[in-house]
Amino acid sequence: VANINVKKKRLKRISQGDIFRNVECIEYVAEKRGTIEVSKIEFPFVVVLTQDCDLEQDGRYKNNPAAKPPSNDDKKLFSVLVAPLYNAEHVFLGEHLADLGLKMASINKSKTEGKTLMQNERPRYHFLDFPTDIPVVASVTDFKHYFSVSVAYLEKIRPKNFVCRLSELYREDLSQRFAAYLARIGLPDISVPHK
């Protein structure tokens, strides 16, 4: 059962809540004796987390319809924050990163750990069940895996790789939960004596 509403039409700029497919995350670029090596991870789906007001101002800064160029570059963004969407069934099996050689913890979806995830009560995850007319399976965003991509790269792939964008409220829900996850404070386990 869908738990979100989405819009199929993209804006003229990158927007918070935009979902793109096949987005690359550069792991490293190394050069050794004239040979260059690039390692990248291609994520099937990502959702944009950057604040929409920043994206809006960056878009206006770049696509100013007026002939007058901006007086300064204050609004320019270098990168966009995104988080991957994983196939929920893969997540429950703990196999969503199997192709990277990683075994993740499995989550039993019929028990409390899975049910709370799907009710968006586990801070690390955000469950998205898309409407039937959107060709994306139920997905889980893992906030721990956020990364940034360059604005130029995302702009380049945007026309071809845009899937849909989260409607208002659902987008804010995602953004607020991500902000809360990022702002958490890790407390030391005081039951364990320090060495």
Added chain:
Amino acid sequence: MSNPRHLFSSEYTKGSVTSSEEAPTLQTGGFVKVPILTAEQQAANIPRIDTTRYGTGKPRRIIIRGRISGG
């Protein structure tokens, strides 16, 4: 200085791509056919992956190596 756009084209090192790059049929965002689960598998409550919609792919690593040409 050489044009960076040509960096990986003519000097591309074959065989340096990871095996995940060479996966034959599964293409992210594509539609794939999978065997229909047997009654035993269904009875075992194996989670069914919906392959009729996008999102069946998993993240994959791609490694590209190329020689820098020109100067």
